Structures are given as C-alpha cells and as structure tokens.
Amino acid sequence: MSTWLVVAAAVCFGTTGTAQALGAADASAVSLGAARxxxxxxxxxxxxxxxxxxxxxxxxxxxxxxRRGSVALVCAGALGVAAYQPAFFLGTGENGVAVGTLxxxxxxxxxxxxxxxxxxxxxxxxRWAVAxxxxxxxVLVLSGVLSGLDGxxxxxGLAGSIAAGASYAVYTLSSKAxxxxxxDPASTMGATFGIAALGLLPVLVVSDVTWLTEPAGLATAxxxxxxxxxxxxxxxxxxxxxxxxARVATITLLEPVTATILGIVVLHENFSVATVIxxxxxxxxxxxxxxxxxxLRAVA
Numbered sequence: 681m682s683t684w685l686v687v688a689a690a691v692c693f694g695t696t697g698t699a700q701a702l703g704a705a706d707a708s709a710v711s712l713g714a715a716r717x718x719x720x721x722x723x724x725x726x727x728x729x730x731x732x733x734x735x736x737x738x739x740x741x742x743x744x745x746x747r748r749g750s751v752a753l754v755c756a757g758a759l760g761v762a763a764y765q766p767a768f769f770l771g772t773g774e775n776g777v778a779v780g781t782l783x784x785x786x787x788x789x790x791x792x793x794x795x796x797x798x799x800x801x802x803x804x805x806x807r808w809a810v811a812x813x814x815x816x817x818x819v820l821v822l823s824g825v826l827s828g829l830d831g832x833x834x835x836x837g838l839a840g841s842i843a844a845g846a847s848y849a850v851y852t853l854s855s856k857a858x859x860x861x862x863x864d865p866a867s868t869m870g871a872t873f874g875i876a877a878l879g880l881l882p883v884l885v886v887s888d889v890t891w892l893t894e895p896a897g898l899a900t901a902x903x904x905x906x907x908x909x910x911x912x913x914x915x916x917x918x919x920x921x922x923x924x925x926a927r928v929a930t931i932t933l934l935e936p937v938t939a940t941i942l943g944i945v946v947l948h949e950n951f952s953v954a955t956v957i958x959x960x961x962x963x964x965x966x967x968x969x970x971x972x973x974x975x976l977r978a979v980a
C-alpha cells in the first residue's frame with residue numbers, strides 16, 4: 681500500500697507541466713513555483729493545525745540523527761523545499777528543459793540514497809541500485825538528450841540541476857527522520873511546507889502574478905496547490921513513513937511518465953519510438969524495485 685501511495689504522489693507531480701500549459705502558459709517559472717509552494721504550503725499547514733496531534737507510538741523507530749531537535753529537521757526540510765524551485769529553474773534556464781530536468785530528476789534518487797547511507801546508516805540494496813539505473817536510463821531517453829546535445833552545457837546550469845536533486849534529497853530525508861521520530865504525515869508536511877511557504881512568500885510578492893487574475897491562471901494555481909502539493913505530498917509522506925527514502929525517490933521517477941502520457945493525450949505532443957523506450961525503461965525500473973524477492977528468484 682505504501683508503494684502505491686508514492687506512485688499516486690508521482691502521478692500528481694506529473695500533472696504540473698500539463699496544468700501550466702493549459703492555464704498559465706505565460707506565467708514565469710519562478711512565480712508559478714512560488715505560487716505553488718506558498719498556496720500549497722498554506723493548505724498543508726492548516727491541515728496540520730486542524731488535525732489532532734498524534735502521540736508518539738511505543739513502536740516508533742528512533743534513528744541516529746545529530747541531536748539538534750525536530751525544529752532543525754523541519755527547518756532543513758523547509759530549506760530543501762524552498763531551494764529546489766530556484767535551483768531547478770536555474771538548471772533548465774541555462775541548459776534547457778530536457779537536460780535540466782534529466783540532471784535534476786536523475787540525480788535525486790542517487791543523492792538521496794547516498795545521504796541516507798551516510799547520515800542514517802541505511803545502505804541501499806543492490807536491487808535499488810539496478811532499479812534506479814534502469815529508471816534513470818528511461819528519464820535519459822525521454823528527455824531527448826541523446827539526440828539533442830550540442831556541447832553547449834554550462835557548469836552553472838549543471839550545478840543548479842544537481843543542487844535541485846540535492847534539495848530533494850534533503851527534504852525527503854528530513855521528512856523521513858521526523859516520521860521515524862513519531863511525527864504523523866500531516867504534521868511533517870504541514871510544518872515543512874508551511875515554513876517553506878513563508879520563505880517563498882517574498883518571492884511571490886515581487887514576481888509578476890498578473891496571470892493569477894485570469895480564471896485559467898487561478899484554476900492552474902489552485903490545481904498546483906491542492907493536487908500537486910497538498911494531496912501529492914500527503915501521499916508522499918504516508919508512503920515515506922514505512923519505506924526507505926532512497927526507494928521513495930526512485931518511485932517518484934514515475935513523474936515524467938505521467939507528464940509524457942498527458943503531453944501526448946491532452947496536449948497532442950509528438951509520439952516517438954524514444955517515448956516508448958523511455959516509458960518502458962521507467963516502468964521496468966519500478967517493476968524491479970517493487971517485485972517480491974520470490975518473483976525475482978523465479979525469474980532468475
């Protein structure tokens with residue numbers, strides 16, 4: 681069940697690009713990202729406040745984390761959420777959407793697994809490594825990088841995309857640590873995204889938000905806030921509660937699969953052999969990751 685919750689979160693994440701294209705195509709990436717986090721973070725914070733606090737269960741696991749308290753973990757997660765937006769857009773702005781997205785999405789699972797190993801002393805499994813490699817290859821094919829590289833990549837753009845992947849790893853691991861300390865998913869996401877929303881509020885205020893005055897733009901903002909943030913990260917946290925952070929990061933690579941399918945069906949984008957290969961590799965990576973050990977032995 682936890683795996684399917686993360687899958688549902690990835691599907692929600694994957695609707696972001698289609699929602700932008702349909703209702704806020706003229707909005708800047710910075711203002712759109714800030715509006716998503718500010719509005720979505722406010723919703724998550726309100727849900728956390730209105731929900732009764734969960735007591736620390738007797739079977740809650742305690743992880744070995746530096747003794748800085750839960751406040752430090754929340755702040756680290758909020759910093760990761762807030763930093764992801766400008767870092768991601770820096771990468772796509774410097775090197776293009778395909779390369780920027782590839783490096784950000786492709787590096788996130790590897791960086792999450794590495795940090796989980798170094799900080800939480802949880803060594804990723806060999807199956808995770810194989811599944812992540814296969815899924816990352818799918819992202820590589822879908823991005824179109826193989827046919828579009830011209831040698832014009834900038835170090836600043838690559839640094840921005842890798843920083844986005846690292847930011848994802850930070851807020852995923854900080855959320856995992858809070859959940860392991862007995863926090864419930866609503867409180868974890870509410871605190872993390874609530875503080876991130878406060879941090880990005882000045883960015884939203886100084887941005888051009890005229891697109892929010894249009895019905896389509898407002899509808900897009902609400903979709904991004906409710907579906908791709910509030911609902912998606914609630915599912916994300918519920919799945920993260922019982923799954924390793926590295927595994928969750930790999931499962932969320934289903935996001936580009938959703939985006940690709942919606943692009944073809946809704947936006948009538950081009951359908952190619954590379955699309956089939958990329959989606960197949962991503963689904964194969966997920967199958968490797970989620971297949972039972974008995975099934976893997978049977979295949980072997």
